[in-house]
Amino acid sequence: MLTLQKKLTAALLFTGLASTLVLGAIAHWMLMRDFRETLMDEAFDNFRADMVAYVESHPQWTESDLGRDFSDFVRHRRRPMGGPGGFRRPPPDVSFKRAGTPPFRFIVMDPDGRIVKGSEALPVGAQAPADTRASARPIEVDGRLVLLASPDGEPVLTRRDQDYLDAMRKALFTGMGVAVGLSLLFGLMMGRRMSRSLQTLTRAIRDMQTNRELPRHVPVRSGDEIGELARAFNDMNAELTQAHRELREYAELAARQSERLKELSIRDALTGLYNRRHFDEHAGNLYQQALRYGQPLAVMIGDLDCFKQINDVFSHAIGDEVLRRIAALLREGTRKADLVSRYGGEEFVILFPSSTLEQAAQCCEKLRQAIEAAPWHEIHPDLQVTMSMGLSARLESGSVDGMIADADEQLYRAKHGGRNRVLPPPAQAA
Ligand SMILES: Nc1nc2c(ncn2[C@@H]2O[C@H](COP(=O)(O)OP(=O)(O)OP(=O)(O)O)[C@@H](O)[C@H]2O)c(=O)[nH]1
Numbered sequence: 226m227l228t229l230q231k232k233l234t235a236a237l238l239f240t241g242l243a244s245t246l247v248l249g250a251i252a253h254w255m256l257m258r259d260f261r262e263t264l265m266d267e268a269f270d271n272f273r274a275d276m277v278a279y280v281e282s283h284p285q286w287t288e289s290d291l292g293r294d295f296s297d298f299v300r301h302r303r304r305p306m307g308g309p310g311g312f313r314r315p316p317p318d319v320s321f322k323r324a325g326t327p328p329f330r331f332i333v334m335d336p337d338g339r340i341v342k343g344s345e346a347l348p349v350g351a352q353a354p355a356d357t358r359a360s361a362r363p364i365e366v367d368g369r370l371v372l373l374a375s376p377d378g379e380p381v382l383t384r385r386d387q388d389y390l391d392a393m394r395k396a397l398f399t400g401m402g403v404a405v406g407l408s409l410l411f412g413l414m415m416g417r418r419m420s421r422s423l424q425t426l427t428r429a430i431r432d433m434q435t436n437r438e439l440p441r442h443v444p445v446r447s448g449d450e451i452g453e454l455a456r457a458f459n460d461m462n463a464e465l466t467q468a469h470r471e472l473r474e475y476a477e478l479a480a481r482q483s484e485r486l487k488e489l490s491i492r493d494a495l496t497g498l499y500n501r502r503h504f505d506e507h508a509g510n511l512y513q514q515a516l517r518y519g520q521p522l523a524v525m526i527g528d529l530d531c532f533k534q535i536n537d538v539f540s541h542a543i544g545d546e547v548l549r550r551i552a553a554l555l556r557e558g559t560r561k562a563d564l565v566s567r568y569g570g571e572e573f574v575i576l577f578p579s580s581t582l583e584q585a586a587q588c589c590e591k592l593r594q595a596i597e598a599a600p601w602h603e604i605h606p607d608l609q610v611t612m613s614m615g616l617s618a619r620l621e622s623g624s625v626d627g628m629i630a631d632a633d634e635q636l637y638r639a640k641h642g643g644r645n646r647v648l649p650p651p652a653q654a655a
Pocket of ligand 1: 544570571
């Protein structure tokens with residue numbers, strides 16, 4: 226895969242290369258143009274000086290004189306000082322001398338544009354074309370325009386000119402190479418930096434997706450778009466973390482509420498004991514288990530004695546309090562495995578898994594005694610509460626309901642036998 230780092234490096238390299246090439250080409254073109262102009266200026270200065278000297282020394286010059294004598298005049302004029310007809314001005318720097326060849330031929334015109342010193346294409350006497358006149362430069366004597374000179378042809382470069390241009394080109398190409406190298410270096414550095422930030426971000430997002438890692442914080446290394454992206458990621462992550470926390474709290478609350486609702490649905494509101502519906506659901510299972518594994522199972526149904534009287538004499542509220550305390554006594558006096566429930570108004574049923582009739586009878590006898598001995602006077606000085614209980618451990622009754630019906634018969638007998646008793650009593654249950 227072409228990574229972002231490579232793409233950025235390639236883009237910067239390409240841009241650097243393209244701009245360096247364009248700038249280099251422009252710089253080279255300008256160098257050559259300016260160099261040529263300098264050569265032309267230098268050549269024109271020499272030519273004008275020669276021409277002015279000729280005109281001054283030949284006031285009656287004619288076109289034919291100019292064509293015949295001028296070259297000899299110039300050669301003669303440039304002889305070293307001291308000789309006959311030598312320089313009246315210092316010679317030009319020999320190092321810039323154009324290898325004996327004039328850099329340009331100059332077409333010379335009078336001020337009206339008529340050619341007085343021409344070339345093969347532009348003979349003497351002809352009218353100079355517009356472009357030749359446009360590029361013409363003035364030759365003045367004592368402030369008076371006497372002639373116009375226009376360059377014809379390209380400059381001839383000396384060895385020294387070539388060396389100078391080569392050195393300039395070398396410097397230019399070196400500069401271009403350095404610029405390309407720098408753009409490659411910067412491209413690499415910037416690409417690495419940008420891709421590192423993006424890689425950190427990508428890793429953080431992947432971690433969030435796969436490991437559900439919250440909260441995550443990525444460093445913000447710059448104020449540019451990537452820095453803004455990192456900042457946006459951190460903000461989003463903070464919001465997600467907050468939402469996640471709230472969701473978890475909400476889920477925990479919902480679970481607690483659901484647990485509470487479930488608990489409420491299986492418990493009796495007044496006493497907190499299991500209600501009859503829950504008892505019926507579970508007792509059936511315990512009965513089936515006892516049958517399957519050949520284990521004993523006993524059931525007790527208990528009924529408060531003369532409870533109507535308690536309500537009537539002491540009030541319904543005291544009756545409720547009695548029911549609550551009875552429930553607490555039943556819970557305290559039984560094992561965790563025993564299923565204690567409020568079966569009806571003042572009726573209670575307890576299922577004793579893995580218990581024989583005798584074991585259940587002993588437990589119930591203790592419960593009966595505990596109820597009888599409870600400090601009922603704390604509720605009302607004249608209050609006394611007892612409970613009658615009937616038991617059954619006959620699995621052959623066919624169901625829990627059948628066993629309860631058996632136990633109910635015992636309860637009936639207990640009530641008619643004087644109340645406040647367990648039937649069968651432990652001694653007989655053995
Ligand atoms: N305070 C109160 N009383 C209730 C509640 N449920 C049922 N009772 C009362 O319990 C009484 C039951 O009375 P009965 O069925 O006549 O029996 P009893 O008075 O206990 O007489 P025996 O069972 O023969 O000992 C009724 O007066 C009901 O109103 C309750 O939740 N709170």
